[in-house]
Amino acid sequence: MDTKPKDKCAVFGIISGDDVFNSIYYGLYAMQHRGQESAGIATYTGRINIHRDMGLVSDVFKNTYFSGNSGIGHVRYSTTGESSSRNAQPLLINYSMGSFAIAHNGNITNTSELKYLLEHRGSIFTTTTDTEIIAQLIAQEHIKTNDFVLGIKNAMEYLEGAYCLTILYGRKVIAVRDPWGLRPLVFGKGETTYAVASESCALDVLDLKLVRDVKPSEILVIDENGIKSVMGKKQKPAHCMFEYVYFSRADSIINERSVYEIRRKLGRNLLHESEVDADLVVPVPDSGITAAVGYSEDSNIPFGEALMKNRYIGRTFIMPEQDDRELGVRLKLNPILSEIKGREIVLIDDSLVRGNTTRRLIKILRKSGVGKIHVRISCPPIRSPCPYGIDMQTTKEFIASKKTVDEIRNIIDADSLVYISLEGLIDAIGIPEEKLCLGCLTGKYPIKEKKQLKLEG
Numbered sequence: 001m002d003t004k005p006k007d008k009c010a011v012f013g014i015i016s017g018d019d020v021f022n023s024i025y026y027g028l029y030a031m032q033h034r035g036q037e038s039a040g041i042a043t044y045t046g047r048i049n050i051h052r053d054m055g056l057v058s059d060v061f062k063n064t065y066f067s068g069n070s071g072i073g074h075v076r077y078s079t080t081g082e083s084s085s086r087n088a089q090p091l092l093i094n095y096s097m098g099s100f101a102i103a104h105n106g107n108i109t110n111t112s113e114l115k116y117l118l119e120h121r122g123s124i125f126t127t128t129t130d131t132e133i134i135a136q137l138i139a140q141e142h143i144k145t146n147d148f149v150l151g152i153k154n155a156m157e158y159l160e161g162a163y164c165l166t167i168l169y170g171r172k173v174i175a176v177r178d179p180w181g182l183r184p185l186v187f188g189k190g191e192t193t194y195a196v197a198s199e200s201c202a203l204d205v206l207d208l209k210l211v212r213d214v215k216p217s218e219i220l221v222i223d224e225n226g227i228k229s230v231m232g233k234k235q236k237p238a239h240c241m242f243e244y245v246y247f248s249r250a251d252s253i254i255n256e257r258s259v260y261e262i263r264r265k266l267g268r269n270l271l272h273e274s275e276v277d278a279d280l281v282v283p284v285p286d287s288g289i290t291a292a293v294g295y296s297e298d299s300n301i302p303f304g305e306a307l308m309k310n311r312y313i314g315r316t317f318i319m320p321e322q323d324d325r326e327l328g329v330r331l332k333l334n335p336i337l338s339e340i341k342g343r344e345i346v347l348i349d350d351s352l353v354r355g356n357t358t359r360r361l362i363k364i365l366r367k368s369g370v371g372k373i374h375v376r377i378s379c380p381p382i383r384s385p386c387p388y389g390i391d392m393q394t395t396k397e398f399i400a401s402k403k404t405v406d407e408i409r410n411i412i413d414a415d416s417l418v419y420i421s422l423e424g425l426i427d428a429i430g431i432p433e434e435k436l437c438l439g440c441l442t443g444k445y446p447i448k449e450k451k452q453l454k455l456e457g
Contacts, residue, residue, distance in 0.1 A: 009089070009105040009389075010034035010198040011185070012073040013166035013173040015222050017192035019043075021065055024073040027195070027202040028057045033249060034105075034198060035077035038088035042101035042168050043068025050101060052088040069224075070173050072166040074103035077391065087129045090168070095139040100148075100169040102138075104131040105198055106162030106183045107389035109447065114158060134163060149230055152176060152219055156232045160447050162240075162388035164214075166196060173222045179235035180446050181216030182388050182437055184243055184254035187227075194222045199252040213255055238437040238446030242390060244429050245379045246350045250290050257430060260290055265428040266378040266420060267294025267348065274418035276374045279343040280304040284361070285333065288349040291378040295348055306339040307361075329360040341369040351379045352408070352419070355399040359412040372415040380422050381405070384443040 010031035014020045024041050039060040040052025049066040057075060074089040090101040108114070108130040115125065115133055123136045137158060142151030148169055162182035167174040175196040177185045188195050188203035188210045197203055200210045214220050216237050219230040239255050240247075250260040270291065281301050283292035286309065296303035310332055347365075352358055352375075362373055381400030399408055409417035422441060426433050439445040 009074060009076045009103075010202075011103045011105045011164055011166040012195070012197045012202055013071070013103075013168070013175055013222070014193065014195040015070040015171070015173050015224065016190075016194075017069065019067045020069060020071045021067065023193075023195070023206050024071050025057065025061055026205050027197055028073045028075050030202040030205040030249075031197065031199055032057055032075060034247065035075040038076045038085065039074065040088050040090050040103070041071060041073045042090045042092070042103075043071035044168055044171055048092060048099060048101050048168060050090060050092050052085070052090065054085050054088065070168065070171050072101060072103050072168045072173060074166075087127050089129075089131060090166075091127065091129075091131055091135055093132075093135045093139055095143070097139070097142050097146075097148075098170075100135075100138075100167055102131060102135045102168075103166045104129075104134060105164040105185075105389065106178065107387060108133065108159055108163060109161035109387050110159070130161075134159065134165065138167075149174070149219060149221060153230060153232050156217070156219075164198060171223055175214050175218075175220040175222070177214045177216055177218055179217035179233060180238040180437070181213075181255070182238055182240050182446075184239075184248065184252075185214040186254065187211050187214055187220060194227060196220065196222070199248055199254065201249045201252045204251070210253060236446065237435045239431060239435060240388065240390075240437045241425065241429060242379075242386075242440065245425075246287060247390075255431065262428050262430070263290035263350070263378070264294035264297070266350075266425065267291035267296075268298045269424035269428050270348070270376050270378050270418070270420045271295045271298050273421055273424055274376055274416075275299065276346060276416060277344070278346045278372070278374055280306060280339065280345045282306040282340070282345045282347050284347065284349040284358075285309040287351070288347075288378070291350060292346075292348040295346065295376065301346060304339050304345075306336050306345065307333045308336055309333055329357060329364060333361060333364075335365055335368040335370075337368055340365065342371060344371040344374070346374045346376055347414075348376045348378065350377070351382060352377050352399065352412075353382055354397060355408060355412050362413050366413070373413075374416045375409075375412065375414040375418075377417075377419045378425075380419050380425055380441050382440050384440050386440050387445065388437065388439075390440070 012027040039057045042050040045068045053060045090103040111130045137155040141154040163178045164183045164185040165176040188208040190208045217232040221228040244262045248259045281296040283289040383401045
């Protein structure tokens, strides 16, 4: 069965007066939604200790523990590089100036050019990830400058695309966010603890106070003495709109905005753009719940939990026999007949990518005796691929790329179909259009020109 688009990863970093392994474990566990292919943890005890493997956090670290007061962690879903244990992170880099571990969330768009130039200077690559390209570039710039942080800053001059990094260098944890702020990264602290994470929900689980977002182009250096901020070259911010619509957990706060409140306002705006008579507002769990709450609150239509989700089927679930796609949907979502039989419903979801699952779900609902089905989507039509770390790589994946809304309505067999407008989306997020990345909706991307790279031999 088809799935929602997937984000690449989550990163985590922490320094504390106590051992940090368990804190990293729980921080990654809180962000498992951002990647389920592999997981890894690195800590420092005079040397870098590292364990990484394929699987969920709970499986990878089942019989693993090591000490250390500073460390980083990572969960991965691959968009650049194959899905294999050699590409699991954090990566450990050994070179003439020492060693460091690095974890990366995002996607670099000029990897081919960078890899060619780095190999020309003598770099040897052992993985197929863009993370190793970033790491090798940092190592070479460190050798040139004899200053690790300056090496990071210089490396950023060459990088195009999305990258949030956590780096373990000696006892230091270093957090880096790309100049466009495409992916989220937050900083928090406790009494004797400093931490950075892709989402604030990872700080919440550790009872750490959210202090602020790591700024676009910022290098945040954290050690036992506190924090130091170094700023790289600035660009116009371009925060990914899909973080608010789908990827981030609803209880997270990113770029100083509550994801939950944004999704609820998306539902309200959707109502005011597409009001319809119905008996029940029904979310597709779990992705449509918060928008459905907002839609119901501003209408006279009650909210109803009319679809029961099987929470023991993960995002990577694949049926043994792929020809029975409808059974796959039923295994994951089953109608509650007493709630929907004979009733007209507003079915709300956060996005419509290929349309296959929505079509099968509507078929199941009609078999269950539901009346009219009005589909409402809290994201405008997705028409273009994402080069920045979201698994939406080709235009042919998107049902909206060459079809009108009415044609899509016919394909999924809805009685009506309305997407939220671009204006309604921007209003709900509360960030000016020029500071958002809307590339997958508009085909206009924030990073337009490639740099002419000149790496000295």
